[in-house]
Amino acid sequence: xxxxxxxxxxxxxxxxxxxxxxxxxxxxxxxxxxxxxxxxxxxxxxxxxxxxxxxxxxxxxxxxxxxxxxxxxxxxxxxxxxxxxxxxxxxxxxxxxxxxxxxxxxxxxxxxxxxxxxxxxxxxxxxxxxxxxxxxxxxxxxxxxxxxxxxxxxxxxxxxxxxxxxxxxxxxxxxxxxxxxxxxxxxxxxxxxxxxxxxxxxxxxxxxxxxxxxxxxxxxxxxxxxxxxxxxxxxxxxxxxxxxxxxxxxxxxxxxxxxxxxxxxxxxxxxxxxxxxxxxxxxxxxxxxxxxxxxxxxxxxxxxxxxxxxxxxxxxxxxxxxxxxxxxxxxxxxxxxxxxxxxxxxxxxxxxxxxxxxxxxxxxxxxxxxxxxxxxxxxxxxxxxxxxxxxxxxxxxxxxxxxxxxxxxxx
Numbered sequence: 001x002x003x004x005x006x007x008x009x010x011x012x013x014x015x016x017x018x019x020x021x022x023x024x025x026x027x028x029x030x031x032x033x034x035x036x037x038x039x040x041x042x043x044x045x046x047x048x049x050x051x052x053x054x055x056x057x058x059x060x061x062x063x064x065x066x067x068x069x070x071x072x073x074x075x076x077x078x079x080x081x082x083x084x085x086x087x088x089x090x091x092x093x094x095x096x097x098x099x100x101x102x103x104x105x106x107x108x109x110x111x112x113x114x115x116x117x118x119x120x121x122x123x124x125x126x127x128x129x130x131x132x133x134x135x136x137x138x139x140x141x142x143x144x145x146x147x148x149x150x151x152x153x154x155x156x157x158x159x160x161x162x163x164x165x166x167x168x169x170x171x172x173x174x175x176x177x178x179x180x181x182x183x184x185x186x187x188x189x190x191x192x193x194x195x196x197x198x199x200x201x202x203x204x205x206x207x208x209x210x211x212x213x214x215x216x217x218x219x220x221x222x223x224x225x226x227x228x229x230x231x232x233x234x235x236x237x238x239x240x241x242x243x244x245x246x247x248x249x250x251x252x253x254x255x256x257x258x259x260x261x262x263x264x265x266x267x268x269x270x271x272x273x274x275x276x277x278x279x280x281x282x283x284x285x286x287x288x289x290x291x292x293x294x295x296x297x298x299x300x301x302x303x304x305x306x307x308x309x310x311x312x313x314x315x316x317x318x319x320x321x322x323x324x325x326x327x328x329x330x331x332x333x334x335x336x337x338x339x340x341x342x343x344x345x346x347x348x349x350x351x352x353x354x355x356x357x358x359x360x361x362x363x364x365x366x367x368x369x370x371x372x373x374x375x376x377x378x379x380x381x382x383x384x385x386x387x388x389x390x391x392x393x394x395x396x397x398x399x400x401x402x403x404x405x406x407x408x409x410x411x
Contacts, residue, residue: 017042041098045091045149047167051205053224055204056087057153063110063163064089069155078199078207079215079251079305082294084114086202086255090224091167096104099143100171101316107151115162117154120219121169122148126332131211131220131228131258134267152219177233177285184331189273189303191234192252193311201249211312212342212360215249215305217277218258220268224246228337228362233326233382233391234306236315242345242391243314244328245306245365252302253279253292259303260327262362268293273379277303291325303384307343314358323378328366334408335364336387339401340379345393349373349386356393366390367403368411 049059056075058067066087068075075085100123109117120132125142130141132150138383153162176220194215199207199363201215203225214232216222221230228246256267259277263270269278272287281287290314292298304325311317328335344352349371359365366389373386378398385397388411 012287014034038227040170041096042168042170044093045169047091047151047164049089051090052226053090053204055090055202055225056085057089057151062364063165064151064153065163066153066155069158069160069162069168071156073161073196073199075200077202077215077250077255078118078196079194079201079249080217081196081251081256082255082347084154084156086411087153088202088204088219091149091151091154093146093148094169095146096144096171098159098173099145100147100173101143102174103135103144103169105149105167107164109162111160111162113160114157115160116153117164118152119167120150120152123361124148128329128332128335131219131230131329132222134399136336143173172351181331182333184326184328185233185275186326187260187303188322188323188324189259189277190280190301191304191306191311191317191323191325192300192302193317194249194251194305194307199309202255203248205248208310211307212243212245212309212314212343212358213248213307214245214310215307216247217251217254217279217303219250220258220261220267221247221329221368222250223362226362228360228364229329231328231364232304233328233366234310234315234319235321235326236317237324239324242343242366242393243282243310244345244359245310245314246330246360246364249305252300252305253296253298256257256293257303260330274308276299279303285411301390310358310360311364314360328364331366332405333390334367334397334406335404336367336397336400337402337404338363338365338399339396340399342362343395343399345392345395346386349394351376353394359395364404365395365400367408370397370408371411 020131047064071085074156107119124146230247257278282298283301338359342358344355368388376385376396376398383397
């Protein structure tokens, strides 16, 4: 009989973030707060499964568990294709009574025979979400006004156990604040095409024909289904074509390699330089014996996967290639949410200007300023307003469902 370990894990997150702006998503009701210590509030997360954001999990006999523990194309991240089944429960955001800079979580779990259970948190500030963090090592940048948690379960087979009976969180103020970066992180990485039409991504999206999204090898930048909370801008190395794409899957190769973060924050492989994916180091330099986190021989240096539509139509690639990628959530600023896409990125404020790429549905595009241009009747409004994006291309306001962090200024 497999040995089962009962765990009650204290998970601490330091969230150093700035107060959120109006327009934050309205949080669902949560358990009433009760005092845990002076100046703090505590609550229990609702682990009931029922929303469209939950992936391969079920609540049964008082425990959260994997709905299907067998690793298949429908239970593991499509881009990683790792030998483990995965499930994610996304809790409702909780509006805090007071802005907080620290969140602590306690997860009551039973794991065994290779099964794992982990809790992660993120905070809302300045009109955007922070990256997800394993709560035991979460360090961000300014006070938050909302907190959201998720539980991640994995199992290599049906004999493994990974169940959770409770998750409690506490928020207070504990850390000095710092200013967010004004410029998003940009790197040159090797990109591969996902393909895998009909497979299921880590956030529960079924991959469609000529789909538009990206995959990164860490859940820290994984957007909930139907959102672009974490959006990347991917461009050919010449800069002639770009696409804004939401991150909807985990991979390629690894699932715990946030290679864009500095070593003191990075989940694994902290002796690698910031910006160097583990798969690239394994392929080019024999790092980790030339293997990924699952022990597989790495056969290309990919640090990013692109869905077929992003690959073929957005960047017009014909084969795997080196590209530049900008991780847009790593900087502040005004953003527009693409409600109807893929949307052409024009070189000027009208449809007669050439297209230099696409913005996928749900992608959050960084707004520099706005101009008056061609009148467009779109799905959200009829308008002459066009937004110039950071980088110089233009999109019509008619196709943006909303803006976050403000409305921008006239150019």
